[in-house]
Amino acid sequence: MSVLKKLSQMFSEPDTQDKKAGETASEVQDPSSSQSPFAEPPPVGRRVIQASVIVGQAEEMNQSDDILIKAEPSRDNGQCKFMVNRPLFEGHSWMFSNFEEAAGSPLAESVFSVDSVETLLIHDSTAVVTKTGAKGLSDWEALAKEVGGVLRKTLEAGTDMVSKDIIAQIPTEEVVRDEIQKVIDTEVNPGVAGHGGKITLTAVTGNTVTIEMGGGCQGCSAADLTLKQGIHSAFRKAVPYVGAIYDETDHAGGLNPYYR
């Protein structure tokens, strides 16, 4: 029975609904079910919590001696993630915004040698690539194979993936945390306060930061725009050595988003 039919029955045919409920052996007859649903006491306000999702695929990949690379375009096809069963930049992350920034880093140089690659983000054992003009899944099928090929070739060569200059300029977590917090306090939060929003720095691991968007930003339909064009830009401009920036907001749980 579809949920619409079920709900319709609940409000228009209480007798039918009661009978159906009684047919299910495991259900306990609620004393209030014979009354109008409007007579029930107000429901207890519940909060939605998230349980961890158990993933089996990564374990399977890690057990192999061969270099395995999986390509996974994002839902909007704006970028493609490459998951490798080898570390690319262990414990740290780095954003290569263009070909020039790739100089001296063999991994990035090889990826940027592929036509139409726009940016590259590496973090631990993943690489995220954006390309110019990507609109659909088909745009990634050939390119992903090419990128996978150069990643494998570079890994097989066994050279350092990232230039020593980059490694040398990454400060301690404490410095990253302080600098990012300063940007949040002085630029980002004053900017989103007008929409009732608030950004919280929840974690810093190496030079990788995780934030949470609260208030009017949580569940806001423009949250992705704020994140990519506002927060990312502000962080990277003020703290050039910041690597990956993750948003761990439960946007589905937003109670008062600015834009719905």
Place this chain on the structure above:
Amino acid sequence: MPKLNRFKIEIETRETGTDLPVHFTINNHKLPLEDAQGGVGPGETFSGGFEIGSFAHSLTLVGPKSGQWDIRKIKVDYDCEHTPPYSVVFGEVTLDETTEVNIWQDPPLPTWDV
């Protein structure tokens, strides 16, 4: 977000169980699970499901009316329109009268070896 035709759920309870029936919410509408089998007592496994036929903006498993419910594992099999069936396994969670746990996951992204 695809249309959710139906889903099946299997719940493994740890040491602290609860009472039947087991309720879920679809887009904030609370309903009992159908085709219920097994139990939600300590160490028991419960299975049920529901024919939704609608878009799941939210899908949650509702905590007990009182007391706690320690869940070891929740496996959900989704049958969505225009999407191959897929399953998601959620790990340990404890529910009570103030909580419900999200059991909706979008279909997995297409992934292939390169």
